[in-house]
Amino acid sequence: MSFNLSTGEIARFNEMEGSTPITQPLVLQVVSNIQPFGNQEPKRYRCMVSDGTKNTAIAVLSNTMTALVDQHQIARYTVLKVTKGNASKKPRPNETPIVFLIVVEAEILGTLEERIDSSGNAGVSMHQVPPPPQQNAQFESKPQFQSPPQQQYQPPQQQFQNQNQNQGSHPMGSFMARPDQPKPSFGASVSGAAVAPVHTGPAPPVHPIGDLNPYHNKWTIRARVTQKTNIKSWNKPTSSGRLFSVNLLDESGEIRATAFTQQVDKLYPLLEVGKVYYVSNAQVKMARQQFSNVNNQYELTFDDHSVVELCTEQGSVPQEHFDFIRLDSLGKFEKNNVVDVLAVVRDVGDITEITAKADQRKMRKRELTLVDQSGYQVRMTLWGDDADSFAVSGEPVLAFKGARVGDFGGRTLSLPSMGSMTINPDIPAAHQLRGWYDAGGRQQQFQSYGGSGGGGGGQGDSAEKFEAQLKTMAQVRDEHLGEGEGTDYFYLKGTIAYIRSNNLSYPGCPGDNCSKKVVENQSSGDWYCEKCQRAYAAPNYRYIFSINVSDETGQTWVQCFDEIGQVILGQSANVMAQYQANDEASFKRVLAEATFKEFKFRCRAKTEMFNENRRVRVSAVGIYPIDYVAEAKRLTRLIESYSQ
Known part of the structure; x- marks a missing residue:
């Protein structure tokens, strides 16, 4: 039996302002364990609910429904028809708002065995959830993985003796004790290397990784370690320490978990790539995507109360997970997002060395050219040891996990230290890609993202390469570009109708690698930069202004920065600042000459x-003169497409 959930309702609540009463029945599914809400009386519960999409909301159940939860009539995967309640949104700085549903009245439609997917069908039959036996209720009320009463803590020597005397038995307990328990020692192999203690006894209730969030404080996941970083150190004026991270995978998704200074020595030898563990009592936090190669908005942090035990029953825990994207979809991803890519290596560059501007470090890199069935090619940069060790001949298929998206010259990829690369993976998608390339894909002409020599309006027939990304003003509006959570990149071809000139530029810092605004000292006449902590005799003015760009379908405002402004006005911001202060006629003349010029703009749209x-x-991130030969060819192809 299946249910039709109220798809899209949670997303609609995300767009609302303030609080909204629920006037139409909503069919939602409980997708988390149900937890007590606060300590107040009368008792209430909370949980996460889903509308059949990836969107979830926090539901607070009224006290009239408390008995239904206590009697296990409302449990995880229960489908509810909410008939009365209220929805509100709690904004968070730089994060997605949280939707809260206060459920006053609801009808229980049934309980499934799994979460309903986007098709609206869980694929399993409905079943009733009877009250569990008393002993199960007692087990759930106790801390997870608690040792049986007869199992006492033993010193390491006694543990090893018992382990040798009783083959197959393992020391009980987790690698870290709870505050109310004595701390057991770590397990050990015969050679003395630390190993994780093995979980024995009944299997605990398992929570899916895909449903973890900071509002659940009691959960246990069963996950496989798919990746483990080396131990890294940091030393800052305010702190120092060490850390390492692992990627944990189950059937519902993947999450990154990090251990810091105190836990590094304990956890690093216990967690092994490829093995499955029960993990609980770790902190769930918002993910810092710049340090992660996992597509998850949350991450885990191990602390003194965290529990890790080896799981011998691996069940259906997958070995590896990739979420491959096509190369032609890279424009939909914001800079520094991480993606999984499966592609053929079309070209391998030599190792080169560059000097980092920030700290003058010497860094080695190697650039690969990747292609796939989408007809696009993209530059992938390998750094350091990855660049040195890449010595594969031919044109192999590569699977990249956690490649980082860049926007240097359009769209690029790089492999960060936490990413991984697999050569010729034995997976169906890789075999399919190899078959396509060998059967004729090798002879195909590939489009590339912007850069020198093909920036959407430069030399040659570049319009053909980029017409897939070329938008009219009407398309920008109708496709709601920039209105989602990420950033959209596209090209516009339009005429500058108006230049907003009241604040054309700002006084910037003339120091190297600094463009911060400087402030004039009225008494001395110097200009001071707070970032550089220095005073300068004069500022370096930099453009920051908006232009109105129009085409035959409409108009839009585009923000321009210094490099773009110099192309449009043909003068530096310093010259225009002098004109504005001393020569109004010349200032207006330059603006008039720039108005009604036509350009092709590489644009970035973001909410x-x-x-x-x-x-x-x-915002304009690139500007190119119109190549009328290429434009004529583009229009010819467009006309031919309508005549076919």
């Missing part, structure tokens, strides 16, 4: 908060 209101900001 930003301004005065507590969401609005889409379109």
Whole structure:
């Protein structure tokens, strides 16, 4: 039996302002364990609910429903028809708002065995959830993985003796004791290397990784370690320490878990790639995507109360997980997002060395050219040891886990230290890609993202390469570009109708690698930069202004920065600042000459908060003169497509 959930309702609540009463029945599914809500009386519960999409909301059940939860009539995977309640949204700085549903009245439609997917069908039959036996209730009320009463803590020597005398038995307990228990020692192999204690006894209730969030404080996951970093150190003026991370995978998704200074020595030898563990009592936090190669908005942090035990019953825990994207979809991803890519290596560059501007470090890199069935090619950069060790001949298929998206010259990829690369993986998608490439894909002409020599309006027939990303003003509006959570990149071909000139530039820092705004000291006449902590005799003005760009379908405002402004106005911001102060006629003349010129713009659209209101900001990240030969060819192809 299946249910039709109220798909899209949680996303709609995300767009609302303030609080909204629930006027139409909502069919939602409980997708988490149910937890007590606070300590107040009368008793209430909370849980996460889903509308059949990836969106979830926190539901607070009224006290009239408490008995139903206590009697296990409402449990995880129960489908509820909410008939009365209220929805509100709690904004969070730089994060997705949280939707809260206060459920006053609801009808129980049934309980399934798993979460309903986007098709609206869980694929299993409905079943009733009878009250569990008393002993199960007692087990759930106790801390998970608690040792049986007869199992006492033993010193390491006694543990090893018992282990040798009784083959197959393992020391009980987790690698870290709870505050109310004595701390057991770590397990050990015969050679003395630390190993994780093996979980024995009944299997605990398992929570899916895909449903973890900071509002659940009691959960246990069963997951496989798919990746483990080396131990890294940091030393800052305010702190120092060490850390390492692992990627944990189950059937519902993947999450990154990190151990810091105190836990590094304990956990690093216990967690082995490829093995499955029960993990609980770790902190769930918002993910720092710049340090992660996992597509999950949350991450785990191990602390003194965390529990890790080896699981011998691996069940259906997958070995590896990839979420491959096509190369032609890279434009949909924001800079520094991480993606999984499966592609053929079309070209391998030599190792080169560059010097980092920040700390003058010497870094080695190697660039690969990747292609796939989408007809696009992209540059992938390998760094350090990855660049040195890449010595594969031919044109292999590579699977990249956690490649980082860049926007240097359009769209690029790089493999960070936490990413991974598999050569010729034995998976169906890789075999299919190899078959396509050998059967004729090798002779195909591939499109590339912007860069020198093909920046959407440069030399040659570049319009053909980029017409898939070329948008009219009407398409920008109708496709709601920039209105999602990420960033959209596209090209516009339009005419500058107006230049907003009241604040054309700002006084910037003239120091190297600094463009911060400087402040004039009225008494001395110097200009001071707070970032550089230095005073300068004069500022270096930099453009920051908006232009109105129009085409035959509409118009939009585009923000321009220094490099773009110099192309449009043909003068540096310093010259225009002098004109504005001393020569108004020349200032207006330059603006007039720039108006009504036609360009092709590489644009970035993203939703930003301004005065507590969401609005889409379109910025120019590239500008190119119109190549009329290429444009004529593009229009010819467009006309031919309508005549076919």
